[in-house]
Amino acid sequence: MKRYLLLLLAGLSLKAGAQSTELQSPDNRLRLWVHLDNEGHLQYALKFGQRDVLQPGTLGITLKEPNVDLATFRLVDQKVTSHDATWTPVWGEWSRIRDQHNELRFELEDRSDAHIRVNVLFRLFNEGLGFRYEFPEQKNLQHFVVAAEHTQFHLSGDHNAFWIPGDYDSNEYPYNHTRLSAVDATVGDQHTEISTRSIIGPDFVQTPLMLKSDDGLYINIHEAALINYPAMNLHVDKQQHLLQSQLVPDAVGNSAYLQTPARTPWRTVIVSDKATDVLAATKMILNLNEPPALKSTAFIKPQKFVGVWWEMHVGKGSWDYAGGQVGSQQSSRVPHSANTANVKRYIDFAARNGIKSVLVEGWNTGWEDWFGRWKEDVFDFVTPYPDFNVKELHAYAKKKSVKIIMHHETSGSVTNYERWMDTAYRFMKLFGYDAVKTGYVGRIIPRGEHHDGQWMVNHYTRVAKKTGQYGIMVDMHEPTRPTGLQRTYPNWLASEAARGNEFNAWSVGNPPAHETILPFTRLIGGPMDYTPGIFEIKMSAYDPKKKEQVHTTLAKQLALYVTMYSPLQMAADLPENYEKHKDAFQFIKDVAVDWDDTKYLAAEPGEFLWVARKAKGSASWFAGAVTNEQSRTIEADFSFLEKGKTYLATIYRDADNAHWQNNPTAYTIEKRRVTADTKLTLKLAAGGGVAISLVPVK
Secondary structure: OOEEEEEEEEHHOOOOOOOEEEOOOOOOOOOEEEEEEEOOOOEEEEEEOEEEEEEEEOOEEEEEOEEEOOOEEEEEEEEEEEEOOOOOOOOOOOOOOOEEEEEEEEEEEOOOOOEEEEEEEEEOOOOOOEEEEEEEEOOOOOOOEEEEEOOEEEOOOOEEEEEEEEEEEOOOOOOOOEEHHHHHHHHHHOOOOOOOOOOOOOOOOEOOOEEEEOOOOOHHHHHOOOOOOEEEEEEEEEOOEEEEEEOOOOOOOOEEEEEEOEEEEEEEEEEEHHHHHHHEEEHHHOOOOOOOOOOOOOOOOOEEEEOOOOHHHHOOOEEEOEEEEOOOOOOOOOOOOOOOOHHHHHHHHHHHOOOOOEEEOOOOOEEEEEOOOOOOOOOOOEEOOOOOOOOHHHHHHHOOOOOEEEEEEEOEOOOOOOOOHHHHHHHHHHHHHHHHHEOOOOEOOOOOOOOOOOHHHHHHHHHHHHHHHHOOEEEEOOOOOOOOOOOOOOOEEEEEOOOOOHHHHHOOOOOOOOOHHHOOHHHHHHOOOOOOOOOOOOOOOOOOOOEEEEEOHHHHHHHHHHHHHOOOEEOOOOOOHHHOOHHHHHHHHOOOEEEEEEEEEEEEOOOOEEEEEOOOOOOOEEEEEOOOOOOEEEEEEEEOOOOOOOOEEEEEEEEEOOOOOOOOEEEEEEEEEEOOOEEEEEEEEEOOOOEEEEEEOO
C-alpha cells in the first residue's frame, strides 16, 4: 500500500527494478519522494500537503576528468535518520535555533565502467528541503574536474517570480516581477551603471529565486554552505516550467576542481503557504552550514557605524587624494574626504551619539590609478595618502572610545590582495582596526575568473578564515551572494552582494518595492550591508541639476533597520543631515543590531513587511513596517509583547501628507502606552514605513 502511495505522489508508473523512497518532514507537511528508475536515472519530487511543489526532476553531474557523465546509477544502500538539536549562534535574529530534520542518504554507484560512487543526501525540515552530492574517498576517483551539474527543479506551473538576470559577476540588478515564462535577462543590459556585467543569456536567473504559485505556495530556491564550488544560476525552460543548475565557469570553462572526499553546496527549496514562514526559514539555511570554525569569537561585536562614504557618492568628496572622484558619479575636482580633520569630525559625531565605529574609504594611495583599468598592482593596503595621519587618528579615536573601520578595495586584483593580506591585517591590529570592509569592484585578476566562480568563492573563504585568525571582523562588498556561512565564520558579519542604497545617489536607483523584495531574496542567505538611514532624500540638495533621489520616505529609512537584518548597520548619511532631524535620528541611536527573538508578523513579497525584534539581553522590542509604491494600512497586533507588561511605544511614522517622491521627509513622532492586547492601525505612505521602539514601563 505504501509503495502504491509513493507512485501516486509522483504521478509515475513503476517499472521492474525501479526503487522509490518517501521521506516526511518532522511536522508531516512536506513529503519528499526519491526514485531510481529502471534505467538508473535519479529523480526527486516534493509536495506540501496535497500540493505539488516540485514535480519529478532529475539529478546528475558531468565530469570532465575523468570523462564520465554521472547520470545513471545503481543503488548501493539507503539510510534514513532523524535529528533534533538546538544551538546558540554568536549573533543573529534569534538567540537559539532549533535544527530538526529527517535525513535520507542515497548511496549510489555509476553504471558506467568507471564505477564511481556518489551519495545524494536529502534533509527535510519543516521549512523546506536541502540536498547535495557527496563524493566519498574511493580508489576510482581522487582528483577530478566538474564540467557541469544537472540539478533540476521541476515546478508545477508558470509561477510568479522575483528575479534578477543570471550573471557570473554581478548581483546588483533591480528585481523584476514577472511570470517565469516572461523572464528575459537581457533587460540587465540597460543597467550600464553596473560596472562589471556578465549576463549568461536571456533565459537565466540568479538565486535566491522567489516564486509564488497561483494556488498560494511561496517557494524560494537557493543554496547553502557554498564552499570550494562555484555559485549556482538557473536556466529557465519556459515551456516545461523547469529550472536547471548553471554553474559559474572558470577561465577555461571548467566548473570545479575537487578531490575526494568532496561535496557540493546544499541546494535548498524553502516552501510554505505563508510568506512570513519563508522569511523565518533563514534558520534552515544556517542549519545546513557547519558550526563555528573559529577558536574564539569574543572579538566579534555587532555594531552600528558612520563614515565618509556617502559624501563621496553624492559628489561632495573624493576617494582620490587629487580630488578627481573615482567612477561616474563626479567629473569635477572635489575635496579628498579621507583627510585627518574630516575623519575627526565623524569620530566626534560617533562619540556624541554612542556609535561604535567610523568607516574610512579612500585613505590609502592607489585610487587615482585603478578604476576601469584591469591592472595587477594598484593598492598595498598600508600606505596612506599624505593628508591621512594613521597614528594621530588612532590616538584620537581611542581617546573618544571609537573604532575606525579599515577599507580594502582590491580593484578586482585579488592575487595582489592575497599577497598583501597578512601585512595588511598586521597593520590593522597595530593601529587598532578591528573590522575591515573589502571591495571587489571591476573584473577579476586572475584574468578570466568571475566574481562567483570557484576561485573567488575560495578567496572569500580564505579572507573570512584569515581575518578571523587575526581577530578581525569583515564586511565584503561585491562578493557572491551569501549562503549561511556566517554560522561557520561569524566574524563575516555582512556582505553587500546586491543592489544597495548607494545606487539611489547616482543612477535610476532602487524602486520603492526593492526593500520589500530583498528580504525574500538576497537576505535569505545572510545579512546585507544595505547602508540605510538616508535623511536627505533628494540629491538636488547637493547639486540643483541632479534629479536622482532615494525612493523612500525618511520614515521608511528608519524602518529598514528592523526589516533589513544585519549585525553591522551603517547610519549612512552625513552628520549635518542627522543634526537637522535629531528627533528622528534618535531611533537610529536606540535600535539594536543583535537580537534574542524575531517575529515576522505579516508580509507579501514586492508589497510590504511588518517585523518585530527583541533586543539581545534586553526586554525592549523594535518593530518596523515598509511598503512599496502603494500607500497602505497595516493592522498591527502587539501580541508578541510579554503578557502583563506595559510598554512605552515611540512611533516614527510617515506624516499624513508624506510621499516618497513628492514629500519624503514629512514624518510624525508619537508616544503611547501599549500592551500585548493592543491593536493599532498603522498608515504607511507610498514608498513609506514606520519604525517603533517598545520599552517596558517600570
